[in-house]
Amino acid sequence: MTKLVIALTAASLLASASAFAAGPTLAAADTDKNGAVSAAEAKAAGITDAQFKAADKDGNGSLSAEEFASIK
Ligand SMILES: [Ca+2]
Secondary structure (H helix, E strand, C coil): HHHHHHHHHHHHHHHHHHHHHHHHCCCCCCCCCCCCCCCCHHCCCCHHHHHHHHHCCCCCCEEHHHHCCCCC
């Protein structure tokens, strides 16, 4: 039981650390809730133009959930 608690604690610490590294969440950045993050929404969420362009792999000018998750 103790090992399980330690494992769960470590897992939640890792999860919160990676969430912090990724910056704003999609839900927070997607202010019109259409499931994608536009350039304007990204900018408002504090994502730089360079980060946006690097993440917009298909170059369509908005970030899908997968593209948003790839922001470093
Ligand atoms: Ca895109």
